[in-house]
Amino acid sequence: MLGTRAGACLIGLSLGSLPLSAGPARSLPDRKEAAVRVVSGTRVTAVEGESWLRHLGVPFIGSNMGRVANWGEPPPSYPGQLSSGERPDGDFQLSGADLYRLNCRSCHKADGSGVPPEINSIIGPVQATSAAMIRAQMKQRGAELDAKTVNQLASQAQASLRMRLQNGGERMPPFRHLVPEEVEALLAYLDELAGIPGAEQKQVLLVEPASRIGEHVVKGTCHICHEASGPGLAVSIATSQSIPSLASLPVDRFPYEVIRKVREGVSRPTPMMTSSHGQMPIFSILTPGEVGAAYSYLVRYPPRP
């Protein structure tokens, strides 16, 4: 089923040849050197089923994704900084911040504030997991809570947050593809994002294979709008409202085309286009290596209906 372009990808796509940084170097806050953990034995699975927007019955144009033209600045990808980057052995090193960027940021925004009421802020639910934050909140209200109640509230909120991540909600997809190490790294970053004291010291770096990075990109970002299987680019051009399926991408596009389209917003060759980059937002928050990994993942793990 896969055409020659996919074959070209399997043979010729060398992620090591792709530039991993596209933006200016940014300094990160001081923190202890993060612990590096190699995540091995993770079972990568194909993306399947309808897009999350179709599941919700929300048209692309009416969604937050459809309203945003550019998903922000590229991530820092320099040695010594906590950011996704390809290592010489072909694996990727990624932080909780990267996991957030690949799985959460498209909906909850860089600062976690979301787009209420369509998409909730994650800051409140995360702050609720911290006894220190609960005490501060109560102090601000002029109220006092005993330590037992504070700890009980924090642990209830912690359980609720983990359950939310695992099972999703009425309007949030479940993130069952995250393994425990990833969940811990992500939660540590959420703590930092929510301003919980001491969170900087809890950050970890994970080492994962490229296919796993691709799985994060596809399941955490692309699958929000793109169906796993279905019509490809030709149909999408013919009918302005349709979005090509994930399965069609390796068939219809070369890796460099997908990378350019995703990160720079290459225009569609149609006289009906309404903007220079078509309907799809520009994801400059993704590195070329990550988009390449997503392409490779789609080839190796063909999407299922």
Added chain:
Amino acid sequence: MKRILIVGLFVLIPGALRAGEIRGKVACEGLSDNANAVVYVGKVAGKTFAPPAGHVTVDQANRVFQPHVLPVLVGATVDFLNSDPYGHNVFTPDACADKFNLGTFPKGEKKSHTFRKECFVTLLCIVHPEMEGFVAVLPTPYFAVTGPDGSYDIHDVPDGSYTLKVWHPKLKASEKPVTVQGGAAQADFRISR
């Protein structure tokens, strides 16, 4: 014929006082409207009231406790319903309400608490710190909450002399004597920070 005409006029006069009614207006100084003041008859010496048999509901919808202020009689049980498509928690830091914590629960579920002491209870959701609601646990069943224009209407109050009190989540409480005689009384308040 004359009697029928008099009765008819009484019914048709708008704003006429009904039997056993205390009504009036509360002006809330410094606020954008006059809503959410609880006006109630204070403790009546030698008189106790059985707690209501049914439950009252506070809904959590669109990250708001609805109603924002709920007056209940001591002994009443309140059901807290979650109508939002995400988890809510309900708890209070107030000792007079036993600092209850109902935990976090999903859409469609409800949890209950019985309020056994007079108390002005602050309701909070630990997951959504912007959420705040109040339960006023009162000694008599004679109470009402003001609307945006400050008006209130307490029904079924027997004739007698009482202390009429007003409480508001953001303003100082106030009280004044009131006499219900011939089934009707009027009392206005002006409260401030």
